[in-house]
Amino acid sequence: MPKDVAIIGVGQSTFVRNYEGSIRELAFEAYSEAMKDAGITNSDVSASIICSAPEYDKQRSPAGLMAEYLGLNPQPTFALESVCSSSTSGLRVGYALIKSGLHDIVVVLGFQKMSEITSADSQERMGRGADIMWESPFGTMMPAYYAMHARAHFARYGTTEEDLALIRVKATKYGTLNERAVYRKQLTLEQCLNSEYIASPLKKFDCCANADGSSCMILASADRAKEISKKPVWILGLGSGTASLTMTGRDALDGLNCARVAAKEAYEMAGVGPQDIDVAEVHDCFTIAEMMAYENLGFAEPGKGAELIREGETYLEGKIPVNVDGGLLSKGHPIGATGGSQVRTIVLQLRGEAGDIQVPGAEIGLVHNIGGVGIYGNVAILGR
């Protein structure tokens, strides 16, 4: 198992509907927490990677602003975007910067203030999340695309709307325990099943909410990590993949190929398999996304994801606890910050600092973060 790059600090703002501050102040919340967690100062940082989806920013080129506001001049800074997976793409680039020897301590900061633009502007941008020449002209939206994946999964494997609702029920259970989540109410199976259709078969409660939030990871070389950190969490495996933006370019819709490709690479690099994972954070922007993740990550065979949730195996006490921090469904989904928040949860789990949601003795954790409707897939495997 490679132990070349470690995560020595993590931070996250509370995720909220409307952050009452500017993007620089939002970013500061996660950054200051991560730096205190790592026990280092600004001058220790060798470079920063700033991750956000720029269509929500009024500030042009926010990386420059953040480097100044966070006290990271004159070190280099880089902006990085892969929509909803931006900050785990940042993790990969940060890893490469350290492994190459160019830098020894790298800050990966993700943020998104989705309320920065008006609701009307946001609706307009959502329509352009697809191929704007050939698909957006039909009136596409994220829920519609994931709904088409859900329908294909139902048709091929017999998965049901109730199976998806069970995933939301689980998410709300853990959302009630997460003080940094947007959605903290427990929902019953009936409430989930009776909510209105957004894009059939997906209903209101199959969808996560937009949010404002920030996350931060401090990465360090092995030498620096051993010198600074009492509890470094090692990046054991990383995988990334892509799939076509257009639906017409995909072989099938009952899974996300970018995630399969990313998982394979990450498992091989770490030298572990799905059976070795003690706790996982997967990209549940919609309930069907978590279902497909179970299968694409190998926690269940293709088509058997529903059995995992029906049998409660992805709860804290189950065989493979998934999204026991409430997931995106409860936390909310501030695009650029989401991946870093997932990594933070796993880091806390591996350090034994996850409180009410601690998986006892967790040694190896996995993060699965998807950009767009399966355009970009990132998987990270972390260990003590």
Add this chain to the structure above:
Amino acid sequence: MGFEKFGHVSFTSQTKTDAFVEYLVKDEIRATKCRKCGRVFFPPQADCSSCLESDMDWVKVEGNGKIISFTKVNYGPTGFESDVPYILALADFGEVKVFGRFSKEIPEEQIKVGMEVKIQAVSLPNGQVSYQFIRD
């Protein structure tokens, strides 16, 4: 004729594949086919990503397609608010797959994964042109 005529709401006016709209007006749905390697592209591409040439023919998308998946959209993005609900679908026509909408005359209850469809060109009330899936 510009590409901005394509679709319920257009986001693109200039493309080397704007002949697609001219064919659509003549009730034809066409794909591009690479003259060098024979690969067929739908949606049409001006350039071949297999052999990296840009010499294309226009070929008809005909016959029956099979529905791969579909969804009834109840909330639309900006520009589509008055248009909802509508049904989006992906269909497999063998050599190519086609993404589009179902004719509004077909209710959701009658649509199944695996059902056979044809595509037809349509003129929209706002003067735009598009295509839709109809029952075989």
